[in-house]
Amino acid sequence: MSVDTELEAWRRQWQTQTTVPADLRKKVERQSRNMRAILIARIALTVVVGGGYTAWAVISRDGVFALGLWLILIGAWSFAWINGRGNWHPVTSSSAAFVEVSVRRCRAIHRATIFAGILFVCNLLFCLAWVYHDLNLRLWRFLTMPSVAIVLVCTPIFFGWLVWFRRKKQVELAYLLSLREQRNGV
Amino acid sequence: MDDDLRFDRLLAANGPALVRLAASYTNTASDRDDLFQDIAVALWEALPRFRGDCSERTFLFRIAHNRGIAHLTRRRSPGIEKTDLRDPRPDPEVELSREQEGQRLLKAIHRLPVIYRQVITLTLEGIGYTEIAEILGIGESNVGVRLNRARQMLRELLENRK
Numbered sequence: 011m012s013v014d015t016e017l018e019a020w021r022r023q024w025q026t027q028t029t030v031p032a033d034l035r036k037k038v039e040r041q042s043r044n045m046r047a048i049l050i051a052r053i054a055l056t057v058v059v060g061g062g063y064t065a066w067a068v069i070s071r072d073g074v075f076a077l078g079l080w081l082i083l084i085g086a087w088s089f090a091w092i093n094g095r096g097n098w099h100p101v102t103s104s105s106a107a108f109v110e111v112s113v114r115r116c117r118a119i120h121r122a123t124i125f126a127g128i129l130f131v132c133n134l135l136f137c138l139a140w141v142y143h144d145l146n147l148r149l150w151r152f153l154t155m156p157s158v159a160i161v162l163v164c165t166p167i168f169f170g171w172l173v174w175f176r177r178k179k180q181v182e183l184a185y186l187l188s189l190r191e192q193r194n195g196v
Numbered sequence: 197m198d199d200d201l202r203f204d205r206l207l208a209a210n211g212p213a214l215v216r217l218a219a220s221y222t223n224t225a226s227d228r229d230d231l232f233q234d235i236a237v238a239l240w241e242a243l244p245r246f247r248g249d250c251s252e253r254t255f256l257f258r259i260a261h262n263r264g265i266a267h268l269t270r271r272r273s274p275g276i277e278k279t280d281l282r283d284p285r286p287d288p289e290v291e292l293s294r295e296q297e298g299q300r301l302l303k304a305i306h307r308l309p310v311i312y313r314q315v316i317t318l319t320l321e322g323i324g325y326t327e328i329a330e331i332l333g334i335g336e337s338n339v340g341v342r343l344n345r346a347r348q349m350l351r352e353l354l355e356n357r358k
Contacts, residue, residue, distance in 0.1 A: 017319070017347070023297045024216065024320040 045097070052090065056083055078136050082129065089125050093118050116183040123176040130168060134161065199243050206243075206256055207236060213321045214260055220305050220317045221264035235263045250330055257323070257331045261314055268310065304353040312346035319343055 060076075060083050067076035097115050138161070142152050152158060207214075218231040238259050246255055305313055318328045325343075329336045 016351070020301060020350070021320050021322065023301045024317075025212075026298045 045094070052087075056087070059083070075140050078140070082133055082136065085132075086125075086129055089122075089129075093121055093125070113183065113186045116179055116186055119179050120176065120183060123172055123179070127169065127172055130165075134165065202252075203240055203243055206239065206252060210253065210256055214256075216321070217257070217260050217264065217317055219302060220313055221267050223306070227267075231263065231267050234267065235260045238263050251327070253323075254327050254330045257318065257327075258333075261331060264314075265310065300354065301350075304350055307353055308346060308349055312342055312349060315339060315342040316346040316350060 060080055063076040063079050067073040097111065097118050138158065141158070142149075145152065147155075153162070214235055215228065215232055218228045218235065222228040222231050239256060242255075242259055246252070250258075305316060308316065314332055315328060318331060323331070325336045325339045328339045332339070334342075
């Protein structure tokens with residue numbers, strides 16, 4: 011094989027191996043798929059947790075805990091609905107819309123981190139208060155129960171992760187905003 | 197708005213070449229797509245500052261290679277075993293065989309040192325010595341030397357894999 015033929019053969023081989031569409035919108039589409047998966051997971055969680063405790067409330071003839079839990083679930087769904095409005099698709103198919111929808115999604119995640127912290131505390135206080143009331147133990151014995159201790163140890167870990175995630179998103183948001191400003195010539 | 201049009205036009209004209217270039221710096225399809233996104237965003241940022249002191253294609257490939265190097269710096273582990281270049285299209289036999297050849301070539305290119313990888317990928321995209329020299333910021337004679345060495349290494353790698 012002469013040298014030039016060799017290069018031509020390589021060139022043909024090289025240029026056949028790209029058939030994946032080169033599309034700037036792919037990342038947004040991937041995010042959209044993730045958002046749909048999260049929505050499905052949220053529905054499943056609502057059905058399992060809400061349905062499970064409703065069934066338990068019917069059997070035990072005590073609906074207060076299930077009612078409290080449903081209030082928390084409704085609060086979470088309302089926030090998710092308001093926070094997620096307009097984030098599902100780019101407004102147009104132009105390349106500028108890619109940055110715009112990324113900014114909106116980043117801001118939504120930013121707000122969601124605050125809400126997640128508040129929801130977690132509400133949920134934790136409600137569940138712990140309920141279990142404490144139900145078991146009728148001394149406070150110290152209650153707090154040193156293995157299951158409660160695990161929850162109390164996991165709480166700072168969760169908040170540490172939340173702070174880290176929020177900072178990461180802040181950096182991403184700052185970058186996206188500077189990119190948008192550059193594009194708009196501000 | 198002109199920049200938007202220019203951006204779309206450049207990506208439309210060079211998209212497949214950029215994806216191939218990104219593939220030469222990455223080991224998985226998702227990494228390749230991420231790097232391609234990085235290149236696209238970097239191009240978008242840089243395009244308003246383009247003053248026409250080289251061709252648009254030279255400018256584009258210069259950005260692409262810089263992003264590729266940045267990607268390698270971040271990853272620091274250019275292994276080749278996880279390569280995933282599945283093609284979503286239906287795969288007739290002839291096409292499949294061609295693609296296997298292409299993947300074999302890509303795997304061999306992954307094993308080249310970066311300086312040779314850059315020269316060979318640009319050559320395989322049909323870019324001439326002068327433009328490669330501009331893109332990589334090296335002399336034309338250096339391009340020739342690197343290309344010869346890259347071809348020699350690539351030949352050996354492909355022979356060993358048969």
